[in-house]
Amino acid sequence: MAHVDTGDTGEDEDCFEDAYDKIPAACHMDLHTSIQETQCALNLVLNNKFSEALDLLKPWWKDSMYHALGYSSILVMQATMTFEHRDIQAAMATIKEALNTCQRFRKKNSMVGSLSSLISKQSNLQEEEMHAEICYAECLLQKATLTFVQDENMISFIKGGIKIRTSYQIYKDCQNVLNATQDQANQSDSFRQFEGGVKLGIGSFNLMLSLLPQRILRLLEFIGFSGNRGFGLSMLREGASSHSLRSILCSLTLLFYNTYVSLILGTGEGNLTEAEALLEPYQHKYPKGSIILFYSARISTLRGNFEKAQSRYEECISSQQEWRQIHHLCYWELMWTHSYQQQWQQAYHYAELLCQESRWSKAIYVYQKAAILSMMSEEELRRTGEDVVLLFRQVEGLKQRLAGKSIPTEKFAVRKSRRYKTANMIPLVLPALEMMYMWNGFSIVGKRADCTEALLITIESAEIQLQNDTNPSEFHQDDSCLVQMLKGLCLKHLGRLLQAELCFTQVLTSESRIKFDHYLIPFTLYELGLLYKQQGDVTKAAAYIENAKTNYKDYSMESRLHFRIHAALNSLRGSPVGTP
Structure with missing residues (x-):
């Protein structure tokens, strides 16, 4: 539904002739129709x-802010999923054009706050200015995302940060x-x-922002950022329950938070009841x-229903090939659901x-494959025809860099x-279970007593092997501590x-x-703190978690632990940090 603002019938027909490579200026897409088409x-x-x-968005993406936002969003999503240089370049070119399209509709002095004086007049032009600000902010976030993945240097990282700062303002x-x-x-539909x-x-x-550890958040607050988890969740919930173009996007953001972010960067306490309610109408x-x-x-995975999850993932795979x-x-996900069941x-x-x-990450994939193979019996390994040692040796050459x-x-x-x-290599002990812990997988396995018991048997078998080792290596103590931490996790669940x-x-x-594995101490302090929290001893829990936060640094996966510590201390205080 393109709208044609001419008084001549012949010109109306000309406007839609196939001969045109570019739609003539006489053709105009109004705001309401552009939102409808983007919804489609x-x-x-x-x-x-x-x-x-x-195909639906392409004819108007250089002339309509919503078509530009929708078109670039799909290409950016594709680029961040493929990680192909060609796709990233194409998406970056598209997002630059989309920003230009949005810019043409913005208030000329680009002072957003002054829009408030225009709203009472409710003219189409003023409505367009309001929407242009929102679309421009969303496009800036997309460009920041691409900037982070496109280049490997710190300059790109800073440029991306500036774009985020502008979008936030x-x-x-x-x-x-x-x-x-x-x-x-x-209030009009446009305003809604x-x-x-x-x-x-x-x-x-x-x-x-509320997920960020305090030391990072303090720095960001200095330049104007602030984050309140309760306020953020309430805004997204209101957005999800509204009847707007972005209601599904609010729902997907909440789903991602409850099913991934809260697990990997938190204590594993996502709101699955809310997630199911959000998903049900869709x-x-x-x-x-x-x-x-x-x-x-x-x-289903997070509920511990691995069999149902596997069936759904397979259905998802067969649902589309594009x-x-x-x-x-x-x-x-299927790799992990099978790993949880060994x-x-x-x-x-x-x-x-x-x-x-x-x-996405060849180094992680190859390491994960080698770690899984390490869990197999010699007979099973022989049938795969894989060389585990060779795979582990490939990992270092496959690592990437992001922002330097x-x-x-x-x-x-x-x-x-x-x-x-x-030359005298010492095999890793339970590497697949160690990586499972890094992704907070034990909090998922813990939903299934049968799988947790089976993991405990595997861990205790490794424990006995280490105890019976008559010629302990320099890694022996580290390996023993890893086994004890993993055993403690199973026993806790x-x-x-x-x-x-104990x-x-x-x-x-x-x-x-x-x-070598110095990360084991702060991570274990954190886990012991969560154990005391489970027992209701909040004071002791906070003391152990604060110890992990304050007294240890420069160890593997430090930033991930600090995210989890922040979430744990937040839950101990019983209220989110920050103010709206």
Whole structure:
């Protein structure tokens, strides 16, 4: 529905002739129609019709801010999933053009706060200015994301940070506009769409900033950032329950927070009841939608229903073939659901597929494959035809750099795999379970007593092997402490809290004898703190977690632990940090 603002019928017909490479200036897409068409494109994406969505948006993406935002969003999503240089370059060119499109609709002095004086007049032009600010802010965030993954130097990192800072300020100004006008009666649909954009942006910023450890947050507050988790969640929930273009995006943000962020960067206490309620209406609307099927499977995983999750992931894979990157997400999850059940042959199958097809992190994939193979019996390993030592030795050459720095999980994998480079190499002990812990997988396995018991048997078998080692290596003490920490985790989830405490304490009393895996001490202090929290001893819990936070530094996966510590201390205080 392009709208044609001419009085001549012949010109109307000319406007739609195939001969035109570019739609003539006489043709005009109004704001309401552009939002409707972008909603249609979003529906197509959620129904796995990715190319059709792009085809719908493409004719107007250089002339309509919402078409530009929608078109660039799909290409940016594709680029961040493929990690292909060609896709990143194409997405970056598109996002620059989208920013130019949005810029043409922005208030000329670009002072967002002054929009409040225009709202009472409610002219189409002034509405467009409001929406242009929101679309511009969203495009800036997309460009920042691409900037982080496109180049490896610190300059790019700083440029990305500046874009985020600008986007954040625009959202704050738009929130001021919203606060100043939300009592007005008879608000238009256009204004409600604007409100949905503000709630998505402000809610997401507050939620994500609230996750940051205090030392980082203090630095960001100095330059104007602040984050309140409760406020961010409430904004996203309001946005999710509204009838706007961005309501599904608010829901997906909350789903991602409850099913991934709270687990990997938190204490593993995502709100699965909320996640299921958010997903339920979309399961009816998009029953074969790969994104919806994926989150349904993820919730089943977190519930401990691994069999149902595996079936859903397989359904997600078969639902579409256009974006194979969604298949890779499913392979990663299937690898873990089989690992939780110690079905190593099946886990290896998906690890191998990731190694062959995905560009996200070759170092992690190869390390993970080698770690899984290390858990197999000699007979099973022989049947795969793989050389575990050779795989571990490949890891270091595959690591990437982001903003001039190594990715922490890759760094961890590289450091662990170096044990295989020496002539008198000493194999790693339970490497797949160690990596499972790094992804907070024990809090998932802990939902299933049968799987946890089976893991405990495997861990105790490794413990006996180490105890019976007549010629202990220089890694012996580190390996013994790792085994004790993993054993303590299993015992904790089985409700055998006193035995778990003894395991954790044994690690801590061995601190002076640990030579390489220094991360074990702060992580164990953190786990012991969570154990005391579970027992209701908040004071003791806080003391151990604060000890891990304050007295240890420069160890593997330090930033991930600090995220978890921040979440744990937050939950101990019983209230989120910061102010809206």
